[in-house]
Amino acid sequence: MKHDQPASTSSxxxxxxxxxxxxxxxxxxxxxxxxxxxxxxxxYIPDLPDDIGPIRNLLLVYSRIPASDIDNHILRVREDAWRxxxxxxxxxxxxxxxxxxxxxxxxxxxxxxxxxxxxxxxxDLGCCVGQVLRQLRHDGVQGSQLFGxxxxxxxxxxxxxxxxxxxxxxxxxxxxxxxxxxxxxxxxLLHKVTIIYAGSFFHLFNWTQQVYIxxxxxxxxxxxxxxxxxxxxxxxxxxxxxxxxxxxMPPYLHDKDSFQRLWDEVGCLTNTKWAVEIExxxxxxxxxxxxxxxxxxxNFVIHQIS
Numbered sequence: 001m002k003h004d005q006p007a008s009t010s011s012x013x014x015x016x017x018x019x020x021x022x023x024x025x026x027x028x029x030x031x032x033x034x035x036x037x038x039x040x041x042x043x044y045i046p047d048l049p050d051d052i053g054p055i056r057n058l059l060l061v062y063s064r065i066p067a068s069d070i071d072n073h074i075l076r077v078r079e080d081a082w083r084x085x086x087x088x089x090x091x092x093x094x095x096x097x098x099x100x101x102x103x104x105x106x107x108x109x110x111x112x113x114x115x116x117x118x119x120x121x122x123x124d125l126g127c128c129v130g131q132v133l134r135q136l137r138h139d140g141v142q143g144s145q146l147f148g149x150x151x152x153x154x155x156x157x158x159x160x161x162x163x164x165x166x167x168x169x170x171x172x173x174x175x176x177x178x179x180x181x182x183x184x185x186x187x188x189l190l191h192k193v194t195i196i197y198a199g200s201f202f203h204l205f206n207w208t209q210q211v212y213i214x215x216x217x218x219x220x221x222x223x224x225x226x227x228x229x230x231x232x233x234x235x236x237x238x239x240x241x242x243x244x245x246x247x248x249m250p251p252y253l254h255d256k257d258s259f260q261r262l263w264d265e266v267g268c269l270t271n272t273k274w275a276v277e278i279e280x281x282x283x284x285x286x287x288x289x290x291x292x293x294x295x296x297x298x299n300f301v302i303h304q305i306s
Contacts, residue, residue, distance in 0.1 A: 044082070044091035048074065055096040055131065062138040063164045077162045081129065084154040089200060095128050098135050105231050105301055109195055112229075113141045123193040123220060124148040125178070125232075126201045129159035133171050143170020147193055149186065151177050178213050179205075189220045196220070198232035206242065207252040207262065214266035228304035230274075233281055236298035244292055253295060254278075263302055273306040 048071060055074075059065045065073055074096070081090045089095055099106040112120045113136065122141070124132045127148030137143060150156065153175040160166040176186035196217055202210050221228050240258035242250040254262065256278040263274040281297035 042092075043086065043088040045093060049093050049096075052093070052096050054098045058098065058131075058134060058138055059163070062134060063162075065164060074162075077129075077158060080161070081155065081158050084158065085152060089128060094200070095131055098131060105299075109229065109231075110136070110139055110141070112195065113145055114139075118145070119222070120195055121145045121147065121193040121222070123189065123196045125196055125198040125217070126150055127159075127173070128155050129162050130156070130171070130173070131159075131162075132197055132199070134159075134163050134165070134169075137165075137169060137171070143168075144172075146171035147174065147189060148172070149174045149176060149178075149189060151175070178216060179209055181212075186216070191219075191221065191223050193220050194222055194225050194228050196228070196230045198230060198234075200234055201232065203234040203236075203243075203251055203253060205251055206249050209249075210252060210262055211265050211269070214263065215269050218266065218270040218272055226304060226306065230302040231300060233297060233299050235285070235295050236278060236300075237292060237296070238294045239292070243295075253292075259300065272304060275303045275305050277301045277303070 052074075056067075056070050059070050059073070060067055078090065078093070078095075081095070084090075101107075109122065112118060113122060122133075122136060122145060124130065124147070127133060127150050130148050133146045133148050136146060148156070148171060150173070156173045156175065160169070163169070172188075174186060174188045177183045178186070202213070205213065217230065218228075235253055236255060236259075237253040238255055240253060240255045243253050244250070252258075256276060259278060260274075260276040263276055267273045278298050278300045281299050283297045285295055285297065
């Protein structure tokens with residue numbers, strides 16, 4: 001799961017509008033109430049989506065759950081996760097998303113991790129139930145090469161329940177707050193990895209927070225690493241800047257140039273250099289009140305160049 005501050009378009013929208021209206025108008029407008037209702041409805045889809053064949057297969061082959069039991073198993077686990085945190089990544093089934101096997105970046109990551117005597121290790125940042133890590137494990141990566149971190153410890157337990165693999169998975173989970181400099185639990189990740197996945201993470205934070213996160217991620221890299229790879233997906237925009245659906249510290253959404261500037265700043269602070277690539281993810285954002293029309297899901301890759 002992602003950081004335990006307003007972590008979604010819907011939760012941020014509801015939070016910021018509630019605060020603003022308490023200050024400005026004790027009687028919320030009809031449109032404001034409808035926005036909140038629409039956002040809450042958007043955040044939760046009751047039925048399983050149609051496009052979950054890959055996760056069904058993973059649960060069948062990797063977790064050895066009988067095919068006839070898989071859907072009910074997923075539904076039960078999702079309700080447990082929803083009780084822990086009502087974030088849209090749970091309510092909208094995004095925790096069932098796996099990477100396409102022919103994705104070029106995934107193929108590169110898999111090659112690096114599976115090459116004989118590989119020195120590479122992988123971190124899933126904001127890992128939620130750890131579906132990304134299980135996909136890699138199923139595709140041959142050793143558990144000792146896999147790390148996950150999340151601010152919410154319950155999701156680690158729910159991940160073990162979902163995938164039924166607590167005794168054999170072998171990955172390392174570290175619970176901690178990426179924005180808290182005094183959270184020493186994350187010191188367990190120092191100098192441990194070379195590849196980092198950040199799915200739906202950076203778009204939760206403002207510029208200053210993103211720089212701090214980037215600096216901390218560089219500290220997680222193994223000493224001497226010169227070819228680190230950081231990749232993922234988030235909400236981007238053609239007009240970079242603070243998001244209109246934020247609270248008093250609105251998230252900063254990026255295009256390619258602004259994300260490169262951010263990583264140039266991280267590089268200056270860490271004596272490293274990075275090159276950013278961004279491409280549209282080919283998806284549309286489901287309509288939510290006040291979401292900028294210029295916003296769009298994007299895939300990004302950040303290559304270490306020195």
